[in-house]
Amino acid sequence: MGKKTDKISSSTPSVNNENTRTGTTVDAIKQAILDNLHCIQGRVPELASRNDWYMAVAFSVRDRMLDNFIRSIKRLSEPRIKIASYLSAEFLMGPHLGNNLLCLGITDQVREAVKELGQDLDDLLEQEEEPGLGNGGLGRLAACYMDSLASLNVPAIGYGIRYEFGIFDQEIRDGWQTEKTDKWLRLGNPWEICRPEIAYTVNFGGLTEQYQDDKGRLQVRWIPYRVVKGIAYDTPVSAYRDDTVNLLRLWKSEAIESFDFQAFNVGDYYKSVDQKIISETVSKVLYPNDEPEIGKILRLSQQYFFVSCSLQDMINIQRLRGKSLDTFHESFAVQLNDTHPSIAVAELMRLLVDEHLMDWDKAWTITQRTMAYTNHTLLPEALEKWPLPLFSRSLPRHTEIIFEINRRFLDEVRERFPNDDGRVSRLSIIDETGEKYVRMAHLAAVGSHHINGVAALHSDLLTKTVLKDLYDMFPGRFTNVTNGVTPRRWVALSNPGLASLITRTIGDKWIKHFEDEIHKIEPFVKDRGFRQEWSKIKRGNKERLAALIKERTGIEIDPDSLFDVQVKRIHEYKRQHLNVLHIITLYNRIKKAPRKDIVPRTFIFGGKAAPGYFMAKLIIKLINSVAEVVNNDPDVAGRLKVAFFPDFNVKNGHHVYPAADLSEQISTAGKEASGTGNMKFSMNGALTIGTLDGANVEIREEVGAENFFLFGLTAEEVLDLKTKGYAPRKFYESNAELREAIDQIRSGHFSKGNSDLFAPLVDNLLNHDPFLLLADYQSYIDCQDRVSTAYRDQDRWARMSILNVACMGKFSSDRSIQEYCDNIWKTKPLKKR
Numbered sequence: 001m002g003k004k005t006d007k008i009s010s011s012t013p014s015v016n017n018e019n020t021r022t023g024t025t026v027d028a029i030k031q032a033i034l035d036n037l038h039c040i041q042g043r044v045p046e047l048a049s050r051n052d053w054y055m056a057v058a059f060s061v062r063d064r065m066l067d068n069f070i071r072s073i074k075r076l077s078e079p080r081i082k083i084a085s086y087l088s089a090e091f092l093m094g095p096h097l098g099n100n101l102l103c104l105g106i107t108d109q110v111r112e113a114v115k116e117l118g119q120d121l122d123d124l125l126e127q128e129e130e131p132g133l134g135n136g137g138l139g140r141l142a143a144c145y146m147d148s149l150a151s152l153n154v155p156a157i158g159y160g161i162r163y164e165f166g167i168f169d170q171e172i173r174d175g176w177q178t179e180k181t182d183k184w185l186r187l188g189n190p191w192e193i194c195r196p197e198i199a200y201t202v203n204f205g206g207l208t209e210q211y212q213d214d215k216g217r218l219q220v221r222w223i224p225y226r227v228v229k230g231i232a233y234d235t236p237v238s239a240y241r242d243d244t245v246n247l248l249r250l251w252k253s254e255a256i257e258s259f260d261f262q263a264f265n266v267g268d269y270y271k272s273v274d275q276k277i278i279s280e281t282v283s284k285v286l287y288p289n290d291e292p293e294i295g296k297i298l299r300l301s302q303q304y305f306f307v308s309c310s311l312q313d314m315i316n317i318q319r320l321r322g323k324s325l326d327t328f329h330e331s332f333a334v335q336l337n338d339t340h341p342s343i344a345v346a347e348l349m350r351l352l353v354d355e356h357l358m359d360w361d362k363a364w365t366i367t368q369r370t371m372a373y374t375n376h377t378l379l380p381e382a383l384e385k386w387p388l389p390l391f392s393r394s395l396p397r398h399t400e401i402i403f404e405i406n407r408r409f410l411d412e413v414r415e416r417f418p419n420d421d422g423r424v425s426r427l428s429i430i431d432e433t434g435e436k437y438v439r440m441a442h443l444a445a446v447g448s449h450h451i452n453g454v455a456a457l458h459s460d461l462l463t464k465t466v467l468k469d470l471y472d473m474f475p476g477r478f479t480n481v482t483n484g485v486t487p488r489r490w491v492a493l494s495n496p497g498l499a500s501l502i503t504r505t506i507g508d509k510w511i512k513h514f515e516d517e518i519h520k521i522e523p524f525v526k527d528r529g530f531r532q533e534w535s536k537i538k539r540g541n542k543e544r545l546a547a548l549i550k551e552r553t554g555i556e557i558d559p560d561s562l563f564d565v566q567v568k569r570i571h572e573y574k575r576q577h578l579n580v581l582h583i584i585t586l587y588n589r590i591k592k593a594p595r596k597d598i599v600p601r602t603f604i605f606g607g608k609a610a611p612g613y614f615m616a617k618l619i620i621k622l623i624n625s626v627a628e629v630v631n632n633d634p635d636v637a638g639r640l641k642v643a644f645f646p647d648f649n650v651k652n653g654h655h656v657y658p659a660a661d662l663s664e665q666i667s668t669a670g671k672e673a674s675g676t677g678n679m680k681f682s683m684n685g686a687l688t689i690g691t692l693d694g695a696n697v698e699i700r701e702e703v704g705a706e707n708f709f710l711f712g713l714t715a716e717e718v719l720d721l722k723t724k725g726y727a728p729r730k731f732y733e734s735n736a737e738l739r740e741a742i743d744q745i746r747s748g749h750f751s752k753g754n755s756d757l758f759a760p761l762v763d764n765l766l767n768h769d770p771f772l773l774l775a776d777y778q779s780y781i782d783c784q785d786r787v788s789t790a791y792r793d794q795d796r797w798a799r800m801s802i803l804n805v806a807c808m809g810k811f812s813s814d815r816s817i818q819e820y821c822d823n824i825w826k827t828k829p830l831k832k833r
């Protein structure tokens with residue numbers, strides 16, 4: 001590393017000091033770290049803890065982002081720039097330090113500087129507690145999109161909630177999941193900037209009343225029962241080797257002072273403290289469920305809280321631009337990440353009509369031109385709806401507004417489809433078929449100019465199933481944007497070995513222009529040396545994962561075995577238990593023919609279950625129970641191993657995806673909206689075994705049928721089978737291997753003779769099997785046999801692996817974001833200054 005010594009002028013005030021705040025030589029960075037250790041952590045090196053060093057390094061890196069951050073924020077107030085506002089209740093950003101070093105291009109210098117200070121950069125990277133402000137795919141997608149927005153120089157703000165406690169930490173005790181609160185802020189968060197002066201008030205409860213304004217017009221005033229304040233916390237999100245540093249603005253809830261004073265003045269000190277606690281509760285904790293929980297008033301408060309703060313913030317930016325609210329939709333493209341922020345439709349109406357006295361029709365046009373809605377699910381039970389009584393108690397004014405939106409909307413429906421009361425009732429934003437509910441997907445769809453699914457199959461099925469009536473009403477609004485993931489974090493950062501080989505082979509443009517560049521490695525599939533190097537890198541990644549699994553679980557795994565990996569939330573539709581049936585089948589085959597030559601496999605699972613999702617937790621217990629039997633049976637030693645990697649999160653994902661040989665994408669066709677883990681695996685050279693579900697369909701199209709292990713019923717066949725009447729027991733009775741596996745689970749073979757433990761799982765499979773495991777079992781097993789055969793030919797496997805990566809260009813989130821910009825937001829990248 002070149003160690004140019006930039007002279008430090010003693011007369012330069014430190015804030016403007018080129019060297020310590022912005023310099024990128026090893027010496028400048030070293031000095032910066034020491035300064036921050038001294039000035040921010042208040043420590044001398046001899047007494048500094050690892051966290052002190054981590055903080056000092058993180059602040060030094062952040063310092064180097066600030067010039068561009070400040071410049072990018074300033075540009076947000078330029079009148080003609082259209083800002084993409086990504087509203088999401090979840091942002092699963094993952095650890096920042098490594099990614100920011102990568103974006104700034106200073107990893108080597110910082111590594112050296114840290115080394116000269118007696119520290120190890122990898123230890124400090126490990127020290128970072130990741131902000132787990134999301135549950136899974138949806139939150140991680142938002143993070144990949146923030147990365148791409150910055151790298152494409154699109155002016156953008158991500159708006160969300162600064163949960164004090166993110167997704168719980170998972171521990172495995174006696175094979176069961178236990179949850180521990182995620183105290184991610186405990187040691188401080190060096191990446192955020194708190195901005196107490198950027199604060200908005202948010203009302204809850206109370207009632208509304210009419211009044212006449214000074215022009216004699218009838219207006220509505222909301223008199224709330226409670227008022228809380230939202231404070232902005234800003235995190236910079238940097239482009240890869242470019243100037244844009246966008247803004248992730250998360251809101252923390254606090255008490256408003258006036259409430260304290262009110263109570264204090266009448267002497268009720270405790271009541272004022274109560275108020276503070278209640279107010280702070282709003283942003284306290286992320287709901288850890290992967291399906292919406294009906295009737296949780298706090299969840300509705302969270303949604304309204306962050307949406308209201310965000311829209312008020314946008315209106316404030318519009319004011320700073322000196323522009324009228326009449327052109328709000330020209331300044332902002334608001335994307336609703338699922339229905340969680342869909343109250344934005346009613347809130348923007350309220351702000352425009354009640355607070356800014358705009359007339360209804362104009363406000364509605366602006367609202368519709370501003371909002372767009374992304375749907376992420378096909379499970380009808382996952383479509384969000386709020387019980388009307390609860391909703392109207394919290395948001396009385398929004399209820400009125402929604403009723404008025406609905407009244408006008410249903411008039412349109414009646415006009416388009418006369419004498420079709422069934423349709424009117426199905427389309428109504430208010431579900432009145434029994435207990436009354438507010439249907440959030442309907443609110444979002446009615447108030448948006450575009451509605452998109454997240455993979456081609458998903459977008460198509462939406463128009464035929466859960467959103468069919470809305471599609472019939474607004475066919476022109478529906479579109480598809482297939483998800484993508486960022487190649488920066490998911491290849492360049494997490495798989496440095498592979499990244500370096502690719503760069504040595506085709507140059508480094510692939511990191512920024514993945515879609516156009518990555519296919520250039522394809523010709524090298526013919527190069528034996530390249531293939532060997534490719535395999536060597538995978539082998540190294542597998543060794544490192546093996547060491548980590550040993551450290552975390554005590555389980556020893558063989559890096560020469562096929563690493564067969566399924567990491568994702570635990571859910572019945574994702575069918576981790578189908579994977580388990582395959583493990584048991586292989587186990588039984590070996591037991592029957594101990595000398596049989598089989599391809600050694602290591603099955604690796606990871607993922608969290610919603611704390612209240614009994615069946616998902618039982619599946620975790622099943623995996624661990626089968627693991628215990630298989631891993632300790634001398635007959636299968638050296639051939640089968642099963643490991644459950646605890647606490648799967650972004651940070652752990654960095655180690656898992658690059659080490660996989662086989663990626664399990666085995667959901668029931670028609671249930672997984674897209675999947676994004678499937679893309680991360682494939683980008684890292686794992687082959688996929690999967691159904692024709694979500695983005696698997698498009699991955700297979702890209703990599704070619706011959707490089708993808710396909711099995712199972714299609715979405716259409718699934719529907720067909722269910723309509724005709726599905727009898728899982730028939731499959732059980734007619735398939736000896738399947739019967740044996742299920743009987744073993746039932747009899748207690750994997751649970752020390754306890755035949756009660758897995759009874760709910762087995763009963764469900766035999767009597768209902770809503771996700772068709774038994775119907776797909778044989779097809780899956782046969783496909784897995786083909787996988788094993790293919791793996792025997794390591795050279796062929798390497799070819800397939802290379803082709804997988806070469807064909808992944810489409811699945812860069814840069815491509816997805818470009819489509820959002822071109823087709824939905826009509827935003828343009830910032831022009832260079």
Ligand code: F58
Pocket residue numbers: 135136137138139141289290291292376377454483672673674675676694
């Ligand atoms: C996921 N949804 C989809 N929801 O399941 C997955 O197929 C898709 O790839 C991904 O979105 C991105 O589009 C998902 O992760 C949640 O976690 C919600 C959290 C809040 C409650 C409802 C589920």
